[in-house]
Amino acid sequence: MNNDSMIEDVIKVNGVDIAYQLHGNSLHPTLLLIHGLSTPLTGWPKAMIDAFVAEDFQVLLLDNRDVGHSELLNxxxxxxxxxxxxxxxxxxxxxxxxxxxxxxxxxxALLDALNLDVVHVVGASMGGMIAQLMAIHHPKRVKTLTSIMSTTGYKKLPSVNKNIRETLAQKPASKEYKDRMQYHINKWQVIGSPDYPSSDAYLHEYVGSMLERGITAKGTLRQMLAIMAAGNREEALSKLNIPSLVIHGDCDGLVNVAGGKATADAIPNAKLKIYPGMGHDFPSELIASIVDNIVTHIKTNLSDRR
Incomplete structure (x- = not known):
């Protein structure tokens, strides 16, 4: 398999149909990307996926349950x-x-089905929470951990900014595509990076790719309830012995930067990278730097975790 190849499929694992994509050469180390609430795998910028493949990784992406092409648990x-x-x-x-x-x-279970024993795990937002749980409960499956714009589940950390909370509480004006598109554009604008605002053209293409992949209000609510019901992972994280990197923006109004700092404080020897002016998204201007941080983190620790 060469670096330009891509495989896409849906497979029943853990009793649920999970959709996934594999990019790049299967002989290369596998980098697993897990995205967040209401965000299918197309939420990962293509430039980021291509950059990881160019760095000689096989990249595995999935739609979490209740989003994208994975099963809706209605x-x-x-x-x-x-x-x-x-x-x-x-x-x-x-x-x-x-x-x-x-x-x-x-x-x-997806890793089991794909015969992937050990992977480098990168999770964003809710995906960071899932990645942390992988490291806690299945440490032998995780070569390195990268938790991005995520948190530990400690309830006393700063909550969502009021303007973001009010925006997220709104509903699309109708079920028509244009109104759903506008709702999600508004969401990404309010949670995005103040110093790196996305252009209207980029947001239309980005949001369009996710709506086409599949987002539902009920699926989002079910995922949100899972986050709200989650406990504090700090004690469990303090017992990890996995090379860990934490990335966060200092202008993240959805998951306050205090959540990233708490994650890095909880995990022994974790490295913390805070980006000034970054919110709860992946600004195009920062993708190369974020990829470089992750690749450097992985390659620095690769020899010890084969």
Whole structure:
């Protein structure tokens, strides 16, 4: 298989149909990319995937359950969200259709099905939470860990900025494509990087690729409930012995940079890279630097983790 090849398929693992793509040469080390809430695999910028392939990695991407071409779990009941929020404010536990641990097990089962024993894991946002859980529960499967714009699950860390919370709470004006497109463009504009605003043309293409891949309101809610119900991972992270890199933007209003700092503080010997002016996205101007940080992190630790 050469560096230009791509395989795409859907496979039932852990009882769920999971869609995935493999880019690059199968003889190269595998880099697994896990994206976040309501974001299919097309949320990873193509320039980033191409750069990793050019650095001699096989890149594995997946659609998490309930998004993209993976299975929509509409048979699960969604609890009343007003009551969920009340219980959270009171410090009470909430019920969720599935846990982040279930999503993590989807990913481990996918690796099993693809005969990939050990991979380099990169997770963004909710994907960072899933990546952390992989490292906690299946450390022998994780050569290196990179957690990007994510957090530890500690509930007392700063919450979502008010303007972002209000934007996310809105709904598309209708189910028409143009209104759904505008809603998601508004979302990415408000969570994006203040110092690196995306052009309208880029956002239309980027959001369009994700809507075409598949995003649903109910799937998003189920994933969100899994995040809200998750516990604090700091104690478990403190026991890791995996080379770890934490990347965050200091202008992230969705997952405050304090979450990245807490992650790096929790994991022994973790390296922390904070990007000034970066929000909760991958600005085109920073992709080369982010890729370089990850590749350097991996290659520095590769000889010790074969």
């Amino acid at each position: 048979h699960f009941h969604i609890p009343n969200m007003g009551w969920v929020m009340t219980k959270l404010k009171l410090g009470l536990s909430i019920s969720e259709p599935y846990k982040l641990e279930d999503m993590m097990q989807d990913t481990i």
